Amino acid sequence: MNPEVLNTQFGIVGKIAFQPFEHTIVAELQSKHATAKVSLYGAHVLSFIPNEQEDVLFVSPKAIFKNGKAIRGGIPICWPWFGPHPVDSSLPPHGFARISNWAVTNTSASDEEVSIELGLTSNAETMRLWPYQFEARLLLKLDQELTVELTTRNTDNKPFEVSAALHSYFNISDIETVTLEGLSSVDYQDDVANANGHQTDKLLAFGQRTDRRYRTSDTAIIHDTKRDISVKKSGSGITVVWNPGAELAMQMGDLAEHYQHMLCVEAANSLDDTIVIQPGMSHTLATTIS
Numbered sequence: 001m002n003p004e005v006l007n008t009q010f011g012i013v014g015k016i017a018f019q020p021f022e023h024t025i026v027a028e029l030q031s032k033h034a035t036a037k038v039s040l041y042g043a044h045v046l047s048f049i050p051n052e053q054e055d056v057l058f059v060s061p062k063a064i065f066k067n068g069k070a071i072r073g074g075i076p077i078c079w080p081w082f083g084p085h086p087v088d089s090s091l092p093p094h095g096f097a098r099i100s101n102w103a104v105t106n107t108s109a110s111d112e113e114v115s116i117e118l119g120l121t122s123n124a125e126t127m128r129l130w131p132y133q134f135e136a137r138l139l140l141k142l143d144q145e146l147t148v149e150l151t152t153r154n155t156d157n158k159p160f161e162v163s164a165a166l167h168s169y170f171n172i173s174d175i176e177t178v179t180l181e182g183l184s185s186v187d188y189q190d191d192v193a194n195a196n197g198h199q200t201d202k203l204l205a206f207g208q209r210t211d212r213r214y215r216t217s218d219t220a221i222i223h224d225t226k227r228d229i230s231v232k233k234s235g236s237g238i239t240v241v242w243n244p245g246a247e248l249a250m251q252m253g254d255l256a257e258h259y260q261h262m263l264c265v266e267a268a269n270s271l272d273d274t275i276v277i278q279p280g281m282s283h284t285l286a287t288t289i290s
Ligand SMILES: O=P(O)(O)OC[C@H]1O[C@H](O)[C@H](O)[C@@H](O)[C@@H]1O
Pocket: 070, 093, 094, 167, 191, 211, 212, 240, 241, 242, 264
């Protein structure tokens, strides 16, 4: 991969440019209303800055950028499984999409919107980790909002099962004061207590380790002292809510004390919303952030 070749083939003056970044290349997108950056390593969104605002996404100041390591922050693509592999814990947690190099397959721009599409196709290495033929596409659309669409197409001759998450890390002032709206009356799996729960409170507050999978397709809204952030989604029956809390964060070399400034709200397919895709068929998991 070479940024000059990508700029010639896919660059759009004033709208999309490719730059070397750490061990990879990033595409920088500029719409009338916002900028965004996506790394080709992992098809990983690293930044979304609406005009005159701070970055909506959090990337850890201690994030490690190297092959084989997932980037702490932004929007890691957890795929084709979410969490530990269901039967083989030696396989990469959250799948291999976030530690794979993706190709640029298309770019376009209009007056209002800029978009880029990245692709990952089955190959010898992916077949070793997950024995299916597939095409995955990540479409990023930037106008005032940022939309991320992950489409999985089954190009094999047998069905396969996918769990996934658009593992969005949001940039917040303080985990002690932020609240999350949109989960009231929703059942969840509590992955800290390993128990089921049902939320009655209108607003979820934090301050301790939180790791929950809520059974909902609805929009969630982060209320921060500096702004509200809306997380809409489609093709997703699960919203993951995660902050590791102080004790666990201090054991994570790429996060540590910075956990206070992040909250993950993730459009996901997991639990009974794991998706079976028949040969020739596809599924799209999407989130829109504003
Ligand atoms: O450290 P990672 O592999 O990136 O996973 C980070 C977190 O991802 C999700 O939010 C899961 O629900 C958590 O259980 C997990 O700890």
